[in-house]
Amino acid sequence: MGRDDDLQALRDWLAADTPPPPLDRWLSARVRAIGDVRRRAEVSARWMTALGAVCARGTAVTASRVGGARFVDTIRTPDDLVAAWFHEGSPFLRAVRRPIAGVASDLPLAERLVAWGVPPWWAPSLARRDPAFLARWLPVQQTRPPLWAWGRQDAADLLRRDGWTVREVHGALQITGDRPVESSRAWREGLLEVQDLGSQQVADLVAAAPGEAVWDACAGTGGKTVRLAATMAGKGVLHATDVSTARLDRLRQRVRRAGLQHVRVGVWDGEAPIALPREVARRGGFDAVLVDAPCSGSGTWRRNPDARVRQAPGPQWAALQHTLLAQAAPAVRPGGRLVYATCSVCPEEDEDVVAAFLAAHPAYTLVHQGLHGAPEVDADTLFAAVCVRAAAS
């Protein structure tokens, strides 16, 4: 399978009469089927560029309706589009990477979405968000967020001395420089954690305190785990689990690099409640549990632009999210906190999952829910809900 096959498939896809959702399935199946890791990366990168073409199809349609963007004149057929796709630096590519100014707000949402580079199959879900929020959030999706991190001790000063520009904003470090931050002394010495600002804010909603027993149920590679460990100041019990052993291996490296002693790592597949460790069972359960659930990733398009083509909203996400939340809930002690988070802006994965959980678990009360990150701050967008389990009577 080579570039010609990609092109033909893209031509067929582009020529379709109706918005063709199968592209995301076609693309991800195709990439996953490639055994050779380097080749997989190559094809995946090529499809990142294809995203431009996908968006362009919609952009061209919309632009012709709103009377903007001259480049449309040069794109008459899918073949023109495909040719332009490979011409790096062409006005066409530059244009599809830029939002069209003044997309009419009375256009149907699906058309406004494509103008902002989002495939139309997200429209039914995003239409449920406040139009004022969407009007601010969509343009931001065309831009990359800055590099966010947080530091221990004198990490910020060390970075500055080594030539990086560091701004301290919203209690986090916004870093710019022309070298990868992983080459810095601060990072090598375990003083720096690269983490999106929205993720930092959501991890802090857990309010993990020194001496508590905390469970990070979907810990992945440990981004939020190390943040929880920091607010616990090394005191208490912090369990980190995930279904993926590969991710847990990376989490262990991260925990080691940060010099954390009190993090216990294990596998949890979310299909049954966890067996409580003895010292946690003695306290009646964990003081706080974080379920940072797998999701469609619609809040991370700024960093993963291909996710908007690879993924689609759908009931499979909510089903898994609900299961994970329901299986994690028994591990919370009476009076303890259950925090549910996603990096999705789709209400089906956010408020709807929380509502279904609360309806099925009357012992829990909702104390907060909402979106965090962009567009309020220059970051990804995450959803979080904090529920408290009734104290035992």
Ligand SMILES: C[S@@+](CC[C@H](N)C(=O)[O-])C[C@H]1O[C@@H](n2cnc3c(N)ncnc32)[C@H](O)[C@@H]1O
């Ligand atoms: C949004 S990511 C977590 C990110 C992580 N908390 C962080 O801050 O870096 C969701 C995680 O859920 C995990 N996951 C997926 N299915 C799961 C399941 N059935 N049981 C437990 N974890 C699961 C994935 O492996 C993934 O690491």
